[in-house]
Amino acid sequence: MLLSVENLSVSYGRIKALHGVSFQVDEGEIVCIIGANGAGKSTTLRAISRLIPAESGSQMTYMGHDLLAYPADKVVSQLGISHVPEGRRLFDNLTVMENLKLACFARSDGRQIERDMERVFSIFSRLEERKSQKAGTLSGGEQQMLAMGRALMSARKVMLLDEPSMGLAPLLMKDVFSALKEINQEGTTILLVEQNARMALQFAQRGYVLESGNLVLEGASANLLANPEVKKAYLGG
């Protein structure tokens, strides 16, 4: 098992967002967490990235390391877990190239950086054309590509993706997910959270259903897609 989350609880001030969530991700898998607005999907990813503190009693283990002992930047640079945050959060004031380079901040393997950069440009060729353009001037689809490219440059053992389909036209969405499939086949484990449950379950091998801070269902994607409750609540009947 690559990543194991046990009894994860998170609060924002007095609001409790996660009530003891447990799940696992195996090496090489694509796993999704689906749920409605405010279910706690983004919160789960932020807790893994250590952007927000987990409450005592929570346990997260990654390849035998206690994740809670790492600060956010080390989760990326030492453990190899990258995170594409909700809403992309690009640095609009930096160019495309600078955004990608910044993601290599803690890396010193120059050769490999070059190879990774080439790979990113071969997956997302639009980015290469727009290398010296400010990130803020990219189209929504291009921004999503840059957000994923940035994550790939920062770390590629595990990729946490927060709603990659948000705001994308269906055609572009297909492009993005096929790029992700490629990335996964090259060895990157993917944990994805989505409101677009159908898309997510078609893409992932396994899924979890999150409801107001609790995991209520889990299983192989095919089973979840066929599950009447899931159908009713998340797939439009």
Place this chain on the structure above:
Amino acid sequence: MTFLLQNLINALQWGSFYALIALGYSMVYGVLMLFNFAHGDVFMVGAYIGFFVSSGLLAVAALGFVALPTGVMLALILVLTLIIAMFLNTFVGMAVERIGYRPLRAAPRASAAITGLMIGIILETGNLALFGAQRRSFPTLIETATFQFAGVSVTNKKIMIVLVSLLLMLALHIFVRRTKWGMAMRAMAFDYVVVPLMGVPINLIALLTFGLGSALAAAAGILYGVAYPVLDPYMGILFGWKAFVAAILGGRGSVLGAGLAGFLLGFIEIFVAAIFPSTMRDLIAFSIILLILTVRPHGFFGEPYSARLRL
């Protein structure tokens, strides 16, 4: 015409001090969204460090181990003083960040501002307690030489001060634009919260930002000491406030703006003082600035702020 040129040159020197200090305010605001109200006192500490370092170096030189012409020796001491004091003051700035501000990162901004004021008072009174109330006179590191052309007189000090200031600002500009550290600073200015996701240790960038600003403040302190060789523990207060005004005038967070506005403030003050009685200098100068800010509330280069503070 000579009047204009003469005051222009004076203003360039006077503005250099403001510009160098304003850069520190502006960088810290840009990167960490806080006004470091202790910065004026960090400038004062820098000037004092410069005083002690140069006095020490002069004492060593007086032992006569190295035989150099006096002018060369003094110039060497000035350069060494700048380098050593800038380096040492970096740690003063970093200590201010680490002790004063880091524990308050998540606190309301007002608490951080008050902390800055308190650190300032601690630095002033700490200096007073350690070194006493007497003023220090900054040692002479340049024998003044005056050049005349077209009726305008320029001293070698003024030329040196303006050149060193411009050089330091250029160096900072290149650092912020061209290095990965500078890139991280710019990224933090835009979206503080997700920068760690790039593998960037933000505490280090915060220290770096404070360190850089403090190094520039030390340079300002030494150059100030060269031009006006009287130091006292409270010298940073009014000066710091004025440089802060320049930082706001330049546009919060804008390095280029802070530099330019520092010079502009110098110009306004010098020209006001050249025309009106000197007791009215600050009154008129700051009324002008107030007017500018009413017209341009974001300053010259202040982008409408887009930094996100939440996840």
